[in-house]
Amino acid sequence: METRIYMIRHCESPKLGGSEERRGLTRKGKIDASKLTTLLRNEDIEVFISSPYTRALLSIEKLATESGKEILLCENFKECTFSKGDKVVPNEQVYPLVKKMFSNHEYAILGGETYNQCLDRAIFGLERVLRNFKGKRIAISTHGFVMTIMIRNFIKNIGFDFLMETTKPDVFLLTFDGMTVTEFTRIWREV
Secondary structure (H helix, E strand, C coil): CEEEEEEEECCCCCCCCCECCCCCCCHHHHHHHHHHHHHHCCCCCCEEEECCCHHHHHHHHHHHHHHCCCEEECHHHCCCCCCCCCECCCHHHHHHHHHHHHHCCCCCCCCCCCHHHHHHHHHHHHHHHHHHCCCCEEEEEECHHHHHHHHHHHCCCCCHHHHHHCCCCEEEEEEEECCEEEEEEECCCCC
């Protein structure tokens, strides 16, 4: 019995300071959330799960509402904690840090998570989803780093370059047989 996971990187969000957890969507992000709804509308998604961060939740909210489904929040799918506190870290600081984390899985700055710590919590959450919703079509709305390392756990030839090539939003379909990925496809496209 195959399980289909639609791994969604959230839509564009402003990086203007404030709270990492509470960032919403930009104007473009809101437009793309509608495009995401159009793209996935006919996929018969049965379960919607999101990082508790606002931008991830807003990215799939319209699709879940149209489907008549609740969105389950999962702390395991929140973004990696890159620094102490809940402040927004600008891209020019976060991407060099992320690159270093891909080459040294135990590296973190003070107060942040390591690659391995983030991976452990994310995979724990994903394995729970695969057990609890076996045979279902599941949308998981998450973040770039977390999404990439979860996929990399099953598809070994991806890494930092893969992350840098993803877009906001982006969607990858992973078909699972038990805990094994049998199919991996990027399905995001402008609609």
